[in-house]
Amino acid sequence: MKKHCLAVDIGASSGRLMLGCLENRQLELKEIYRFENQMIQLDGQYCWDIDRLFAEIKTGISRCVQAGVQPDSIGIDTWAVDFVLLDEQDRLLTKAVAYRDARTDGMMEKVFRRIPKEALYAKTGIQFLKFNTIYQLYSLKQSEPETLEKAAAFLMIPDYLHFLLTGKKVNEYTNATSTQLVNAKEKNWDEAILAELGISRSMFQQIAPPKTILGNLTAELVKEFGSDMQVVLPATHDTGSAVAAVPDHGETIYLSSGTWSLIGVESAEPNSTAKALDYNYTNEGGIDYRYRFLKNIMGLWMIQEVKRNYHDHYSFSELVDLAREASDYSAIVNVNDDRFLNPVSMVAEIQDCCRETDQPVPTSPGEVAKCVYDSLAVSYQQAVEEIEDILGKTYAKINVIGGGCQNEMLNQLIADVTNKEVNAGPVEATAIGNIVAQLMALGEMNDIEEARAIVQKSFAIKKYFPRQKMN
Numbered sequence: 001m002k003k004h005c006l007a008v009d010i011g012a013s014s015g016r017l018m019l020g021c022l023e024n025r026q027l028e029l030k031e032i033y034r035f036e037n038q039m040i041q042l043d044g045q046y047c048w049d050i051d052r053l054f055a056e057i058k059t060g061i062s063r064c065v066q067a068g069v070q071p072d073s074i075g076i077d078t079w080a081v082d083f084v085l086l087d088e089q090d091r092l093l094t095k096a097v098a099y100r101d102a103r104t105d106g107m108m109e110k111v112f113r114r115i116p117k118e119a120l121y122a123k124t125g126i127q128f129l130k131f132n133t134i135y136q137l138y139s140l141k142q143s144e145p146e147t148l149e150k151a152a153a154f155l156m157i158p159d160y161l162h163f164l165l166t167g168k169k170v171n172e173y174t175n176a177t178s179t180q181l182v183n184a185k186e187k188n189w190d191e192a193i194l195a196e197l198g199i200s201r202s203m204f205q206q207i208a209p210p211k212t213i214l215g216n217l218t219a220e221l222v223k224e225f226g227s228d229m230q231v232v233l234p235a236t237h238d239t240g241s242a243v244a245a246v247p248d249h250g251e252t253i254y255l256s257s258g259t260w261s262l263i264g265v266e267s268a269e270p271n272s273t274a275k276a277l278d279y280n281y282t283n284e285g286g287i288d289y290r291y292r293f294l295k296n297i298m299g300l301w302m303i304q305e306v307k308r309n310y311h312d313h314y315s316f317s318e319l320v321d322l323a324r325e326a327s328d329y330s331a332i333v334n335v336n337d338d339r340f341l342n343p344v345s346m347v348a349e350i351q352d353c354c355r356e357t358d359q360p361v362p363t364s365p366g367e368v369a370k371c372v373y374d375s376l377a378v379s380y381q382q383a384v385e386e387i388e389d390i391l392g393k394t395y396a397k398i399n400v401i402g403g404g405c406q407n408e409m410l411n412q413l414i415a416d417v418t419n420k421e422v423n424a425g426p427v428e429a430t431a432i433g434n435i436v437a438q439l440m441a442l443g444e445m446n447d448i449e450e451a452r453a454i455v456q457k458s459f460a461i462k463k464y465f466p467r468q469k470m471n
């Protein structure tokens with residue numbers, strides 16, 4: 001009997017349930033259900049609507065079962081760093097505050113006063129992003145110390161959703177590393193960092209690696225769906241799942257393109273050299289204790305926000321067309337400036353930035369979109385140079401994966417600015433990587449090499465070559 005695995009992949013702007021099935025060494029993928037996601041404001045804080053997300057997951061599972069498919073297993077991945085705290089009775093003590101909320105403003109500096117930046121990097125190998133869990137927890141410690149004292153369990157978003165499915169509490173490894181609280185060598189919570197920040201060790205759960213079979217659904221859910229299935233941990237950090245599905249990893253730089261652009265390489269060992277720290281590269285934990293040596297780039301969030309600012313009057317593909325038509329316009333903003341993390345208006349922020357840097361101010365939607373795409377491409381090019389500088393080697397190819405790889409104009413732009421071959425696909429890399437971990441846990445695939453060969457055979461990859469520069 002061939003096995004069916006359900007991947008729940010939730011990103012900052014949408015979630016989906018994808019059914020994967022391996023037949024004749026071909027991986028087949030079918031979309032079961034898709035839903036929107038966005039931040040909501042609760043008591044003045046940007047949050048995730050965690051109850052709705054779980055309700056959407058349940059709707060998706062029901063659709064799958066009603067369609068007559070009995071999944072053997074299910075696994076959930078989401079973005080990283082965000083968490084909830086539970087009390088002794090497993091009740092929520094906190095909202096699911098989103099990492100773009102301003103609560104971490106100034107926290108990084110406060111943490112550095114207790115633990116020098118270099119020491120934190122040497123221990124964790126994690127890049128400095130103002131929203132990392134460590135800074136979110138430190139913020140909570142200042143604003144609501146009593147909540148932290150009452151907390152019996154710290155669960156990251158996918159951990160919590162897995163807990164709702166099974167009643168079991170663990171912290172999945174790949175996502176745990178994104179907290180900047182995991183010791184890279186020991187692969188466990190760093191007790192000295194926690195002690196120094198006055199955060200209790202006891203609320204942290206056992207760290208479980210991807211491919212762990214967590215257990216079955218709760219009795220209540222079995223009754224609700226009329227069916228049971230195993231819950232298997234994928235790389236619950238979406239980027240960890242996406243990179244597991246990069247077809248030919250050894251020779252290529254990957255660019256996981258979605259709300260964020262994550263650009264880097266896979267590596268067997270963490271690299272926390274002075275140069276890596278200087279360029280702010282991360283060593284996030286991956287499947288089989290491989291590392292994702294990468295950097296975050298602001299990504300398609302910028303265009304999502306631009307689209308929203310124009311009241312969704314233009315679709316993404318219309319914005320691409322308008323950008324193409326605005327070929328006479330040119331300005332570059334530093335996309336990684338924190339000012340673009342959650343501005344009141346992305347369009348106004350981009351315009352202000354161009355004004356402040358004495359560049360032509362974009363006025364039409366096409367000019368604004370062109371500024372975003374050109375600026376992203378320039379920042380990818382810079383990152384490629386940094387990666388090659390840190391690692392002392394050059395790469396011939398960039399593999400763009402994720403929803404963003406459908407943007408043909410951007411793919412060509414990346415090929416042109418980096419002067420490298422761009423391979424685009426698979427689009428659903430994250431769901432595929434999630435399914436691959438489940439199939440490995442169920443004994444259907446041996447290892448990640450085999451999984452990647454199967455991914456390469458199963459999904460279309462489109463190639464783009466650099467166009468000659470005209471002088």
Ligand code: LFR
Nearest residue numbers: 078079080081238239260296
């Ligand atoms: C991408 C991602 C990135 C992480 C950011 C915030 O979806 O997971 O890897 O840095 O979201 O969690």
